[in-house]
Each structure stands twice: as C-alpha cells, then as structure tokens.
Amino acid sequence: MSEEDDIESTKAPLIEHLIELRQRLMWSVLAIMIAFVVCFYFASDIFNILIIPYERAAGDQREIELIFTAPQEYFFTQLKLALFGALFLAFPVLASQLYMFVAPGLYKNERGAFLPYLVATPVLFAIGASLVFFVVMPLAMRFFLGMEQAGGLGVAEIKHLPKVSEYLGLVMTLIFAFGLVFQLPVVLTLLARAGLTDSNGLKAKRKYAVVLTFIAAAVLTPPDPISQIGLALPTLLLYEFSILSVKMVERKRAEAEAKADEAA
Structure with missing residues (x-):
C-alpha cells in the first residue's frame, strides 16, 4: 500500500473528526484534573522543593522566612502551584493525544519525523x-x-x-x-x-x-x-x-x- 493510499484509508467525515477531537480533549482535561488533585495534595512539599534555591543562596547561617499578608494568599498560591505542576505531569498525555489525533493525516515518514520533536519538547x-x-x-x-542592610545607630534595618x-x-x-x-x-x-x-x-x-x-x-x-x-x-x-x-x-x-x- 502506498503512502497516499495509507492516508486515504484514514479519511473520515468532519463530524467523526470533531467527535475524535472531543474525546482527545476530554482525556487531556481528565489527565490535568487528576494531576491537579495530586499536586494540590503535595503542594506544600512541592513549594518546599522550590525554596531550595533560596536556601542555597542564603546559606546555612540564615533562617529562611516567607510570609503571606492575606488569609487566602497561601491557599491561592497552592492552587497556582497545583495547576503549574499538573501541566507538567499531564504533558505526556497531552502530547500523546495530540499525536494520535494528527498522525492519521501524516505520511509514514512524516510521522517518524514528527515524533522526535514531540519527545524533545519536554526534554x-x-x-x-x-x-x-x-x-x-x-x-x-x-x-x-x-541588597539587605544591617541596622545600627542611625541606620534602618532592611531585611x-x-x-x-x-x-x-x-x-x-x-x-x-x-x-x-x-x-x-x-x-x-x-x-x-x-x-x-x-x-x-x-x-x-x-x-x-x-x-x-x-x-x-x-x-x-x-x-x-x-x-x-x-x-x-x-x-x-x-x-x-x-x-x-x-x-x-x-x-x-x-x-x-x-x-x-x-x-x-
């Protein structure tokens, strides 16, 4: 079978493409939702990992202290962190769904050429x-x-x-x-x-x-x-x-x- 025949055999009416697109999107959203729940559960642990560069810069002699000034601030921070982490975790699912949707419309050599770039993107x-x-x-x-400034006589402390x-x-x-x-x-x-x-x-x-x-x-x-x-x-x-x-x-x-x- 030639490459043209291979593509011709995968042709489908527009409504079938739309149904398949909806299914791919549903799987993608489901993957993001599951990853979001997981990341939100571990949001504090993930945030503590992200603080490591700050700890390295401050050194062992300094106590690390971060603040939040509104009651809901840290909660919304955890939501943002969970969404950010969910997009990372769900990317393999998103990429695979994208590839499975577009692959039938590509020639065999084009599929082989497209796949390495899909893998290289997250790497x-x-x-x-x-x-x-x-x-x-x-x-x-x-x-x-x-840029901090130690306080003293006539000098304000900037921390x-x-x-x-x-x-x-x-x-x-x-x-x-x-x-x-x-x-x-x-x-x-x-x-x-x-x-x-x-x-x-x-x-x-x-x-x-x-x-x-x-x-x-x-x-x-x-x-x-x-x-x-x-x-x-x-x-x-x-x-x-x-x-x-x-x-x-x-x-x-x-x-x-x-x-x-x-x-x-």
Whole structure:
C-alpha cells in the first residue's frame, strides 16, 4: 500500500473528526484534573522543593522566612502551584493525544519525523527548568539578598521577607521563560522542514537575533542582570545549535532528492 493510499484509508467525515477531537480533549482535561488533585495534595512539599534555591543562596547561617499578608494568599498560591505542576505531569498525555489525533493525516515518514520533536519538547523544557533551579535562581536570590542592610545607630534595618505568592510567581516566570526559550531548536528545525527558513537565512539574521534575545530576556525575566544574562546567553547558544540542526535537515533533504533523481 502506498503512502497516499495509507492516508486515504484514514479519511473520515468532519463530524467523526470533531467527535475524535472531543474525546482527545476530554482525556487531556481528565489527565490535568487528576494531576491537579495530586499536586494540590503535595503542594506544600512541592513549594518546599522550590525554596531550595533560596536556601542555597542564603546559606546555612540564615533562617529562611516567607510570609503571606492575606488569609487566602497561601491557599491561592497552592492552587497556582497545583495547576503549574499538573501541566507538567499531564504533558505526556497531552502530547500523546495530540499525536494520535494528527498522525492519521501524516505520511509514514512524516510521522517518524514528527515524533522526535514531540519527545524533545519536554526534554528541552526540563533542561531549561533545571538551569533555573540549579543556577539562575540561586544567583538571582544571592543578588537580591545582597541588597539587605544591617541596622545600627542611625541606620534602618532592611531585611528581605518575600511573600509566598511573589516568590512562586518569580520561580514560575523564570521556569516558563527558560522552558519556552529552550524550544527554539525545535521550532526552527520544524520551520526548516516546512521550507519556511534555512541555515543561510538564520546566519544572516544572527545580529537581529542577538538584539531580540536581550529584549526578550528583559521582558520575560525580573529586572535584574543575573536572570537576564542567564536567559540571554543560553538563548544565543541555542540559536547557534538551531543553525546546525537546520543544516542537518537541509543535508538530509538534499540526499533524499539526490536519491529520488537517481531512481528517476
């Protein structure tokens, strides 16, 4: 059976596609709901894990203290944390449902090409999140803690007492920003496979990429040099890696076209 016949055999009326889409969405929502309940049950434990970068920055000689100023603040913080964690836990289900929905409309070689990018997406996101957890957050918190001022005669004491919601917001913002930026190789490689970009074009736009990278780092991260530089430098490295990845796609495409010409 040819690839065209393979796709033709999977064709279905629009109503059947809509029914299947509804089923995929229902499974995805159910996965998020189950993961949300699990994460909410362990919300305090997860939050304590997220405090580890703060503890590393403060050192063993300092007692860690976070506050909340409204009765409902920590509860809503736990809800946000549960939803954030649920999206992570449910991603394999979401990705598998997406793949099963679009796979029948793809050629066999396209399915094989699409699957690695689907797998690479959470891996790259996890690498970006790990960079935040182990490097950027400790450095940023050390920078912020360095602004404290010891009190004394005629000198006011300035002490860092972060709110639980603001600390979680900072961690979530950085994880989201780094995870999003680390998808750059996947996005550019897919665009190259679709013929919408090429390695020469990416090289020619390198200087614009540098400017846009630092603008994005300023927008996506807090206004401190540590987190901004920590996001900008990996992004530039990922851009260079994306050029290499696009070159590989172009090389494989050229080899496939050469084989097709020889067969003809």
